[in-house]
Amino acid sequence: MAIIKRQKSEPIQSLYQKRITLLALIIFFISFVIIGRLFVLQIWDHSFYHDLAERRQEVLKNLLPLRGSIYTKEKDQLFPLVTNRDYYLVYAEPVKIKDAKKVIDAITPILGLKEEEWQPLLAKLSKGSDPYEPIKHKVAKPEMEKIQALKIEGIGILPESYRFYPEKGIGGQLFGFVGFKGDEKIGQYGLEGYFNQPLTGKSGEIKSIKDALGSLITIGPRSIKKAENGVDLVLTIDRTVQFIACQKLKFYYDYFRAESGTVIIMKPSGEILAMCNYPDYDAENYGEVGNIDYFNNPAIFAAYEPGSVFKMVTMAAGLDSGKVTPESTYIDTGEVKIDSFTIRNSDLKAHGQQTMIQVLENSLNTGVIFVEQLIGKETFQKYVKAFGFGQPTGITLDKEMPGDISPLDKPGRIYGMTSAFGQGITVTPLQLTAAFGAIANKGTLVKPYLVSEIIHPDGKKEEFGPQTVRQVVDPKTATLLTGMLTSVVERGYGKKAGVKGYYFAGKTGTAQVPAPGGGYGGKTIHTFVGFGPVSNPQFVMLVKLNNPSGPRFAEDTICPLFHDIAAYLLNYYQIPPDY
Amino acid sequence: MLVTLIAVAGISYLIQINSLATKGYQIKELENRVAELSQENSDLQLDALSLQSMGAVKEKVDKLGLVASGKADYLQTTPVALAR
Numbered sequence: 187m188a189i190i191k192r193q194k195s196e197p198i199q200s201l202y203q204k205r206i207t208l209l210a211l212i213i214f215f216i217s218f219v220i221i222g223r224l225f226v227l228q229i230w231d232h233s234f235y236h237d238l239a240e241r242r243q244e245v246l247k248n249l250l251p252l253r254g255s256i257y258t259k260e261k262d263q264l265f266p267l268v269t270n271r272d273y274y275l276v277y278a279e280p281v282k283i284k285d286a287k288k289v290i291d292a293i294t295p296i297l298g299l300k301e302e303e304w305q306p307l308l309a310k311l312s313k314g315s316d317p318y319e320p321i322k323h324k325v326a327k328p329e330m331e332k333i334q335a336l337k338i339e340g341i342g343i344l345p346e347s348y349r350f351y352p353e354k355g356i357g358g359q360l361f362g363f364v365g366f367k368g369d370e371k372i373g374q375y376g377l378e379g380y381f382n383q384p385l386t387g388k389s390g391e392i393k394s395i396k397d398a399l400g401s402l403i404t405i406g407p408r409s410i411k412k413a414e415n416g417v418d419l420v421l422t423i424d425r426t427v428q429f430i431a432c433q434k435l436k437f438y439y440d441y442f443r444a445e446s447g448t449v450i451i452m453k454p455s456g457e458i459l460a461m462c463n464y465p466d467y468d469a470e471n472y473g474e475v476g477n478i479d480y481f482n483n484p485a486i487f488a489a490y491e492p493g494s495v496f497k498m499v500t501m502a503a504g505l506d507s508g509k510v511t512p513e514s515t516y517i518d519t520g521e522v523k524i525d526s527f528t529i530r531n532s533d534l535k536a537h538g539q540q541t542m543i544q545v546l547e548n549s550l551n552t553g554v555i556f557v558e559q560l561i562g563k564e565t566f567q568k569y570v571k572a573f574g575f576g577q578p579t580g581i582t583l584d585k586e587m588p589g590d591i592s593p594l595d596k597p598g599r600i601y602g603m604t605s606a607f608g609q610g611i612t613v614t615p616l617q618l619t620a621a622f623g624a625i626a627n628k629g630t631l632v633k634p635y636l637v638s639e640i641i642h643p644d645g646k647k648e649e650f651g652p653q654t655v656r657q658v659v660d661p662k663t664a665t666l667l668t669g670m671l672t673s674v675v676e677r678g679y680g681k682k683a684g685v686k687g688y689y690f691a692g693k694t695g696t697a698q699v700p701a702p703g704g705g706y707g708g709k710t711i712h713t714f715v716g717f718g719p720v721s722n723p724q725f726v727m728l729v730k731l732n733n734p735s736g737p738r739f740a741e742d743t744i745c746p747l748f749h750d751i752a753a754y755l756l757n758y759y760q761i762p763p764d765y
Numbered sequence: 766m767l768v769t770l771i772a773v774a775g776i777s778y779l780i781q782i783n784s785l786a787t788k789g790y791q792i793k794e795l796e797n798r799v800a801e802l803s804q805e806n807s808d809l810q811l812d813a814l815s816l817q818s819m820g821a822v823k824e825k826v827d828k829l830g831l832v833a834s835g836k837a838d839y840l841q842t843t844p845v846a847l848a849r
Binding site: 271 | 804814815817818819820823834839
């Protein structure tokens with residue numbers, strides 16, 4: 187029996203064995219496949235799946251720095267002239283929108299979309315395949331909240347930061363603007379252009395794990411490189427003076443229907459109190475500028491032939507080199523002939539014997555030619571350069587031009603003669619202001635400056651003060667010339683610039699504008715530069731109108747503008763009268 | 766003994782990590798609130814700046830019919846000598 191039993195159980199045992207072996211093989215095979223697959227997934231394709239998981243779970247965000255603000259200081263308090271303000275972008279995801287018409291009907295009254303805006307938008311929102319469509323940038327908070335309250339599927343909101351200017355219309359050309367270069371915000375022109383990098387700061391980044399809803403998980407690994415905000419600038423500009431200067435300039439610009447105008451007000455120590463031009467542009471809406479030439483700041487960019495206002499430089503050179511004194515005389519025959527040219531006085535008259543004081547009072551071209559001939563072109567050129575002409579002043583504003591005094595390098599005598607009364611060479615309004623500043627400053631030329639402090643994000647302050655460039659003329663020369671220029675305002679063509687009770691020094695200039703085809707056309711540029719009160723100068727001011735209609739000479743157009751602003755400043759700074 | 770210790774340590778670790786994760790969300794909520802309030806504060810400050818601007822002041826001056834101050838008189842503060 188036992189044998190029979192053994193005979194029966196053997197094949198069963200063997201069958202079991204085979205099955206177990208087969209099962210083992212299957213398990214082994216499956217395990218092998220799984221291990222193989224795991225090997226492929228975890229080791230072979232590790233980087234691919236790692237990246238895939240990282241993309242799903244990890245979040246890498248760029249931390250954008252806050253652009254620095256631009257301030258002015260008022261009694262030790264900072265008042266922002268340019269800062270940042272958060273607005274919102276309303277966008278659509280047309281793929282999620284079922285009824286585009288209904289969406290348009292809901293958002294149009296809130297966003298104030300015009301027909302020419304919402305009609306193309308309706309077509310775009312009806313395109314079911316479109317994943318993203320911006321609707322309106324720069325949406326204010328109340329409107330954004332109204333849109334948010336509608337809870338429309340497919341309409342999203344994103345915050346975006348823009349430059350904000352609490353003071354409107356006081357110097358777009360001074361500040362410049364922040365535009366776009368691709369996706370990057372970039373400061374252009376003016377202070378924004380010059381200080382673009384420090385104002386921008388440095389961006390940082392955050393790398394972390396996010397949950398299913400996209401929020402960062404506290405306990406996950408995280409690395410943060412903080413963004414470094416941009417620096418803040420504190421300007422020397424006086425907000426009130428800048429506002430008044432811009433207002434008065436606009437009034438005269440309109441009154442004389444001029445092509446453009448400029449006002450610069452500077453302390454003799456070089457601090458710019460106001461710099462205004464008209465026409466200007468609104469930096470907040472720089473895209474709406476009528477003419478892209480308006481982006482340039484004419485006070486530093488528009489080099490022009492200054493005309494008689496330059497006679498100050500010629501007379502300074504004559505006095506300082508000892509060739510003339512205020513009482514020196516010459517005989518004015520009304521004209522000077524050189525080669526084939528005849529140079530006449532602006533009034534076309536011969537005045538006979540004239541002193542150097544009268545040369546400035548009556549703005550005699552023949553008189554300054556007399557001085558230039560006495561000192562020689564080389565010496566004259568040396569003084570022109572010493573006053574800072576032909577090179578940028580170095581003010582911290584984007585796009586400053588050096589002007590052109592190269593005609594003085596040419597061999598002909600005519601070039602020195604015409605330059606003596608400000609024709610044939612070009613200068614910028616800021617260079618002229620600085621040159622007159624040197625006379626107000628006892629002969630010392632200082633660098634005009636606009637930024638008095640740079641405040642770093644860590645609170646560290648860099649302060650900037652007056653910078654002497656060079657001693658251009660002797661203090662005695664400056665005093666004598668101040669007296670002669672005071673006489674211009676008291677008795678000469680600058681009479682209308684004066685303010686009763688105060689002594690001012692200054693010089694007018696009515697320059698002819700070169701015609702495109704050569705020679706001079708009918709257009710003129712009227713300038714007056716002055717400083718005062720002469721006993722202790724508090725400010726130097728340049729006023730300029732390009733091609734005003736009506737009066738022919740600067741004394742009738744620009745001198746009243748100088749008077750108006752000067753009278754305001756004397757009152758504003760509470761400067762007691764001289765007499 | 767060792768198993769109990771490990772279990773206790775494990776459970777307390779779990780509780781701690783859980784509470785930390787929850788705190789993370791609370792922090793996030795509070796951070797959002799702070800950002801919201803800062804934003805509101807900044808908006809109000811900017812509105813205040815606009816109201817203080819020279820343009821806005823000028824507009825109010827014109828509306829109220831205020832006039833510019835006239836001629837100012839300056840007093841001479843010459844040193845005074847007294848004799849007894």
